[in-house]
Amino acid sequence: MSGLTVARQAVAPTAAAVPWTPLLVVAAVLVAGTGLTSALSDRPGPLAALAAGALAAGAVAALRDPADRFLAALPTSRLARRLLRLALVSGPVALALVAVSTLSPGPAAPWSSTAALTLAGLAAATWLPERRILLAAGAPLVWVCVTELLDATAGPLDWWHGRPWLVAAVAAALVVAGRHR
Amino acid sequence: MSQLTDLPGTSATAGIAASGLTKRFGRTAAVSGVDLELHGGVVGVLGPNGAGKTTLLRLLATVLSPDAGQIRLLGRDPERPSERLEIRRRLGYLPQSPELYRGFTAFELVDYVATLKEHTDRRWRARECARVLELVGLQDRMHQKIRTLSGGMQQRVALAASLIGTPELLVLDEPATGLDPEQRIELRSVLSDTARRGTVLLSTHNTGEVAALCSRVLVMRHGTVGYDGTPAGLRDLASGRVWESDSPEPGAERSWVTADGRYRHLGTPPAGAALCQPTLDDGYLLAVTDPRRPR
Numbered sequence: 001m002s003g004l005t006v007a008r009q010a011v012a013p014t015a016a017a018v019p020w021t022p023l024l025v026v027a028a029v030l031v032a033g034t035g036l037t038s039a040l041s042d043r044p045g046p047l048a049a050l051a052a053g054a055l056a057a058g059a060v061a062a063l064r065d066p067a068d069r070f071l072a073a074l075p076t077s078r079l080a081r082r083l084l085r086l087a088l089v090s091g092p093v094a095l096a097l098v099a100v101s102t103l104s105p106g107p108a109a110p111w112s113s114t115a116a117l118t119l120a121g122l123a124a125a126t127w128l129p130e131r132r133i134l135l136a137a138g139a140p141l142v143w144v145c146v147t148e149l150l151d152a153t154a155g156p157l158d159w160w161h162g163r164p165w166l167v168a169a170v171a172a173a174l175v176v177a178g179r180h181r
Numbered sequence: 182m183s184q185l186t187d188l189p190g191t192s193a194t195a196g197i198a199a200s201g202l203t204k205r206f207g208r209t210a211a212v213s214g215v216d217l218e219l220h221g222g223v224v225g226v227l228g229p230n231g232a233g234k235t236t237l238l239r240l241l242a243t244v245l246s247p248d249a250g251q252i253r254l255l256g257r258d259p260e261r262p263s264e265r266l267e268i269r270r271r272l273g274y275l276p277q278s279p280e281l282y283r284g285f286t287a288f289e290l291v292d293y294v295a296t297l298k299e300h301t302d303r304r305w306r307a308r309e310c311a312r313v314l315e316l317v318g319l320q321d322r323m324h325q326k327i328r329t330l331s332g333g334m335q336q337r338v339a340l341a342a343s344l345i346g347t348p349e350l351l352v353l354d355e356p357a358t359g360l361d362p363e364q365r366i367e368l369r370s371v372l373s374d375t376a377r378r379g380t381v382l383l384s385t386h387n388t389g390e391v392a393a394l395c396s397r398v399l400v401m402r403h404g405t406v407g408y409d410g411t412p413a414g415l416r417d418l419a420s421g422r423v424w425e426s427d428s429p430e431p432g433a434e435r436s437w438v439t440a441d442g443r444y445r446h447l448g449t450p451p452a453g454a455a456l457c458q459p460t461l462d463d464g465y466l467l468a469v470t471d472p473r474r475p476r
Binding site: 072 | 242243244246262265266269270272274276279280281282284285289292293294296297298299301303339342352
C-alpha cells in the first residue's frame, strides 16, 4: 500500500526528471519516416522491426538518471524508480506505435516485440553499471538491426519477433535476479 | 566478531559495526579487511585520494555490497533486503559531488527525496522540507531552480535532502566541498546537532574540519584503517617528530616549505633539531606515510 502511495506521489516529479528528448526524437523520426516511406512506396521493408527496436531503445534511454547516485540509498529502489519511468514512457511509446502502424503500408509494428525488446533493454540496464545505461538502450536496436542485416527469420536471433514472450520472460527473470544491484 | 551481534538495534544506540569488510574492483582491493565499531557522535574519515574512503562510505550507506566481511547498521544486516529497507528508512546519505535535477527547485528536489523515502503525508513533508532547507540556510532560495544556484548552494540542497526525517545514521562523502568558511561553520552546527541523536560519518580532506567537529577519526590508507582514535591522538602521533630548519633534510620522512620560507620536517629529528608543536596535519601525514615509499 505504501509502495503504491509512494509511486502515485512520485509520478509528477519522476515525469519531470525523465529525459524525454531521445524518446520523442525517435518517435518523431519513426512517424515521419513511416509516413514518407508509405507515400513513396507500397513495400513495407523493415519499418515495423525498426520501429519496435527504436522505440524500445528510446524507452530504455529514458531510464538514464543523473541523480541515480544521489538517490541510491533511499528505501525506494532503483528498480522501482525505473519501473515507474517505464510506465510513464509507455504512453508515448504506444502512441508512436499506433501512428507507425497506421501509416505503415506493411504489417503493424508488433506490440509484443516492442515490450520484449524494452524488457531486454531493462535487463541489460539492470546488469550493466549505471553509467552504461545508453549501452543498454542501444541493445534492443542493435539486436533488431543485426536480425534484419542477417535476414534471420528463425533461431534465437529472431526470438524478439518470433517468441517475444519467451524473451520477455527471460528478461523479466534477469531483472528480478538483479533487483538489488 | 562478537561485537557484531552485540550491537543493539535500537535508536538510542545507533551505530555501525563491521568486521573484515572487503570490497574489490577487479584486482584492486578498494577496502580490505576493515573492522569498525561506531556508537554515535561525529566520526571523520581522512585519507589521500584512492585510499578507499568513498568505497567504505558506500558500503556503510548500503549502496555497495561487500565481497567479504560483515556489516551491521543500526543493529541490522544490510545484506538482507527487508533489513536493508529498514536501514534506508533511517539513513541519510550524501554522495561525493552529487548530480541533481537542475530543472527542479530546491524544494521540489528535497520533496522528491522525501517521497522516495516513503514519507507520504504531504503536509508533514512540506513542513519537513522547509525545516531541512532552513537548517542549511536556504529558506530564501527554496523555490529557485537548482540550475540557478551556486555550487555551494547545490551542495547544501543535497545535504538538506540527506537530513530528511532526522536520520539516525548520516553518511556524508565530502559534505563541505564547495562551501565557504561561513557555510562550513553552519554545517558543523547541523552535523553536531544530528550527532546528538545518532551517528554521523563523514569523509573529508580537511583536517581542520575533523579537529572542529569529530570526536573520532579514521585515517584510511591503501584500503585499510591506518589510524582509529581521537583527533588529539592523531596529532600526538607526530609529537617529538616535527622540526623546522632553514635547509632541506634528506633524512626526513616528509619535508615542505612553510609560508615563512622555512623547512618543516616529519620523521626522526636529528640531534639538536628545533622541535615544533605538532598539528593534526602532521599527525595525518605520518599516519598516511608509507615507509616503503622513497621520498
